[in-house]
Amino acid sequence: MSLADIVFYVFALITVISAFIVVFSRSIIYSAFSLLFTFFGVAGLYVLLNADFLAVTQLLIYVGGILVLLLFGVMLTSKVVSVEIKTGTLQTLPAVIVTAAVAGTLGWVYWITDWKVLPLREFSSSASRIGELLMTQFLLPFEVASVVLLVALLGAAMIARR
Amino acid sequence: MLPEVGLTHYLFISGLLFALGIFGVVTRRNAVMVLMGIELILNSANINFIAFSRYGGMNMDGQLAAVFVIILAAAEAAIMLAIILNIYQQFNTVNVDEVSRLKE
Numbered sequence: 001m002s003l004a005d006i007v008f009y010v011f012a013l014i015t016v017i018s019a020f021i022v023v024f025s026r027s028i029i030y031s032a033f034s035l036l037f038t039f040f041g042v043a044g045l046y047v048l049l050n051a052d053f054l055a056v057t058q059l060l061i062y063v064g065g066i067l068v069l070l071l072f073g074v075m076l077t078s079k080v081v082s083v084e085i086k087t088g089t090l091q092t093l094p095a096v097i098v099t100a101a102v103a104g105t106l107g108w109v110y111w112i113t114d115w116k117v118l119p120l121r122e123f124s125s126s127a128s129r130i131g132e133l134l135m136t137q138f139l140l141p142f143e144v145a146s147v148v149l150l151v152a153l154l155g156a157a158m159i160a161r162r
Numbered sequence: 163m164l165p166e167v168g169l170t171h172y173l174f175i176s177g178l179l180f181a182l183g184i185f186g187v188v189t190r191r192n193a194v195m196v197l198m199g200i201e202l203i204l205n206s207a208n209i210n211f212i213a214f215s216r217y218g219g220m221n222m223d224g225q226l227a228a229v230f231v232i233i234l235a236a237a238e239a240a241i242m243l244a245i246i247l248n249i250y251q252q253f254n255t256v257n258v259d260e261v262s263r264l265k266e
Binding site for chain 1: 166167168169170171172173174175177178179180181182183184185186188189190192193194195197198199201202205208209212213215216217218219220222223225226228229230232233234235236237238239240241243244245246247248250256
């Protein structure tokens, strides 16, 4: 068992345990902060998968942007001082059945499928490759994404200040 | 001893995150919690994309798809929080079961 394998198991454990806390914690603030560790663990998995640029992007956008937005959402919509920030759960038994069915099906498919794994090619840096592809093969999705972001942010500002 | 890490390990992690995200979306009544469940699901999809990109011989298409997923997740979070804030002003609650009217 190499060092990379040990690092993988550590990050996988961090990710899964904190995701469990996100879903099962009674307090929404604990869920939000636990989501931070999930994102960190996923970023670590990206590094192990040779996706260094995406790991940094994950930290910048998810931890730096989306999580802060979520915390703002929690604090602006719950009375932090007076009432305890709790969120009820309903229909636990059907949800458990559905979730177990989904997880079981996914795991079964992952297990029985004979995945064709290619050997790792030599590559220089993922960031420069991604930049090249964004300017050549993926130019149209890239431009569309920029327009989508602009429209989404304008729309969010419009909706929020009404 | 634990087996050597391969593609299946990453797929199992992503499947577990996906199932947990579904569970969060289905059971939680707070709209912000539903949003967190959606973020978990998007992260699990990203792990799949990048794992297949790595084990498909460092094919960069998977990583590009993950970049676009992250972009759309950011846009979606911003809009959903704006909507949640509006709902809170109108109804004084963010319980998705109680918010059943689109209009006053």
